[in-house]
Amino acid sequence: MNNKNTSLQNLHWSKYNKILKSKKYGYLLYNSLTNSLANLDNGTYSEIQKIKKDPKNYDYSKKPMLYLQLLQNKILAAPNEEEDTINQRKLKKRQQQYDSHKLTLAIAPTTACNFNCSYCFEANKKSSFITEEIENEIINFIKRFFPLKGMHINWYGGEPLLAFDKIKSLNKKIEDLDVPYQSSIITNGYLFDTNKIKELKDLKLQLLQITVDGPAEIHNQRRTLKNGKGTYQQIMNNISEILSSDWTGILKLRVNVDRNNLQSFAEFYQKTKKEFPSEQLKIYPGIISDLSQDNLDLGCAFDRAEEMNFYLKLFEDYGIKADSFYPARKVQSCIADTKNAYVIGPTGNLYKCLNDIGVEKMKVGNITNQQVENRDLLSRYLIASDHYQIEECKNCFYLPVCNGGCPKKRIKNLAGDKNEDFCLKFKGNFKKMLETYYQIKMENNESN
């Protein structure tokens, strides 16, 4: 409200308000600019309707508290207030995208894999391992960004544990740079053993992501070793050993699900939670839409409607709250739309998206060169993918709480290649989602 002209003659009903009628909870008033939600009793609802119709001439002296709340939550907005708030969010995102004090690298020390997953599109690609020369080039590459206040390294693959020695030696060289850093790893989890688990702390690994395909009978059909042997039990044994070690990070267990295995996810979730009650373990569904058509579903890009419906059904049918039912309003960027962020393949090729590794035309350069070569692609990822300049987003009710989704999907759409859905997962089932959020809130209040 600061410095805003909030005299009555200037106020208007915000375009970021939505009133929803819930059978169970009556009227809910949501504002996406402030991400606020209020439950309206019938009396307040009828006053709100009058205000909505004619905000300038309503007699607020009878309802001073209501007036204050409407201003605080930007339900009534002053001229430019909505634009200013969006611009502040835009600014925050730009500052994050162009922060020169931080560097994020996803490093694939190998593209080889010990699994032979039935749906994998990597199987026919030639696999390679990082060499000492490339390790040293990565260190030189990092130095080009100095001075740095912090770094994040994400080990990726192929299966990165196949190159554990390389991870260790490169980690040592990174440590010698004397820049604070944290790291994470995306792995199939099969090759962990007691020695590797002991090293997790030294590698500054704060996040492990392991993927399974659900319960043993499903997983063992789909995620096998090259010789066809199932991998489930070994992965679970390793998870058990990790959780009982002195490592204190977060272990995210991503469970691949598709339209057909909702029930098996729920059973797996309940059984695994019971077996490993540790707070360190977070189990979440990774929704697969169609892996054969595209390679977007490796960890970050989900299908919106399927994802939301899946979460709702999971909660309704099994009481499992696998994700939030309320917009998070976080300003976030991924490697693709962040300037100081790259994916590095084992031969030193640079990419802007995890899913581009090994795809020649998606390479933006190589660490041995001083300059990024494919500046067209780089600028597409950094600039053209900006959702704040896409017409559909500019006029969208969800813009204040939406991060813009996956940049790779957005540039595909801009190039006319595809019609990818990159929208906020809540869009489309917003009412149901808010009702569920409100229900959980009420139940929590009652139990407190």
Ligand code: SF4
């Ligand atoms: S561009 Fe999309 S698929 Fe690529 S890293 Fe970012 S969110 Fe993931």
Ligand code: SF4
């Ligand atoms: S990505 Fe979709 S939900 Fe988000 S602002 Fe754009 S149109 Fe709206």
